[in-house]
Amino acid sequence: MKQITLLALLLLSTASYSQQPKNAPLPIIDLTAQVNFGHRIVAKRNIDIIVVHSTYAINKDSFLIDAVLNQFKPYKVCPHYVIGREGEIYLTVAEKNIAYHAGVSTLPGTKRSNLNTNSIGIEIINSPSTPPTDAQYESLLYLIQDIQKRHKINHIVRHSDIAPDRKTDPWLFNWDVFMKMVEK
Template structure:
């Protein structure tokens, strides 16, 4: 999974999102943030997430979409249920995935993180293909950037977010990545750590 100088993954489909900007000068990419998303909620396989991240949501397409009209969000990567990867923002740019957030006394996690969205929900187990691809992508990103930690969206915005949710198997993910140091402060009871 080579990544070029701009931070584009060669094995991903690239669909450019306008919802990004430059990272602050001199900022190192040190955090991976794991999310889940499905649009409409709990429905998989459609184009809702692509439409959201490219500002093309049709508010008439689903009642839930009425709440998304003014939202400007993105992530670097989106992993489909079948393991296909779509990249929306080059890694060297700042994607708008974390919102108001804090990690280990640092605010504005978008500045120094890469956001990975898994097609899923808090109530649906993720697929084997997603775990396999997520582990490979994580290893690739850790080889390319000085990643020090991995956290869920719930770990950086606990009062607002619950994803990747109770169905995400942190123990399996940590074992697949085989880099225990990245999870030391992740705050996941399933791998025996307390929330920072």
């Protein structure tokens, strides 16, 4: 029964999950030196939004980080972080810089648009037919909690929340359960 996972425990029980990760599940892999697209260097910005996405490389090596980044490059888009299938966290754009990940978008219940300016984008590598792994859920939870230590985050949203006409990601993501963990 190796696969009694974090998520399964949450689904099976209302008992609190008391072992939230305090340390990075894996070291964060800094790729910022080699990612030279999809962002704008700015002197200063305020960050209060986290946007969660899904992505994969459509044509080949679908879940490999290099293939995913190569797919972003011609479109000049990039998130701040990518979470690989084993839960590895890649930093692709420094948080202090603007990354182009949200596109045309509006924060629900507000008139705020241009959400890239004040957000951090996180891409989970999965597809519309392959859900995120438990390691990815754990790493995302860790990463969001880590970001919250550095920035006063007021909104954690899905790409589909801010661009509902265009976007359906994150795919196969158990959002409500996950957000309960974030809010603990």
